[in-house]
Amino acid sequence: MKEQLIKAxxxxxxxxxxxxxxxGEISKRRVKVIxxxxxxxxxxxxxxxxKRTFILDNVLAAIPVMHREREVI
Incomplete structure (x- = not known):
């Protein structure tokens, strides 16, 4: 998990x-790691x-957001 956050x-x-x-409350958040x-x-x-501080052990899943540029053909 930590390696994913470092790469992001x-x-x-x-x-x-x-x-x-x-x-114990579960939430979905979009973040930018500082x-x-x-x-x-x-x-x-x-x-x-x-700006927030998150505990690494409390991260259940981390998925990088992929932005793709759309082309007009």
């Missing part, structure tokens, strides 16, 4: 997360429109 940060990609909070430490990471959360 290096590539400046957005990531869709499934995250479980301390209280900084990664040994057990957590900082990211801008588009759901809350603010």
């Amino acid at each position: 940060m290096q590539r400046n990609q957005l990531v869709d997360l499934m995250y479980i909070s301390k209280s 900084k990664i430490t040994s057990d957590s990471f900082q990211a801008y959360c588009f759901l809350k429109n603010a």
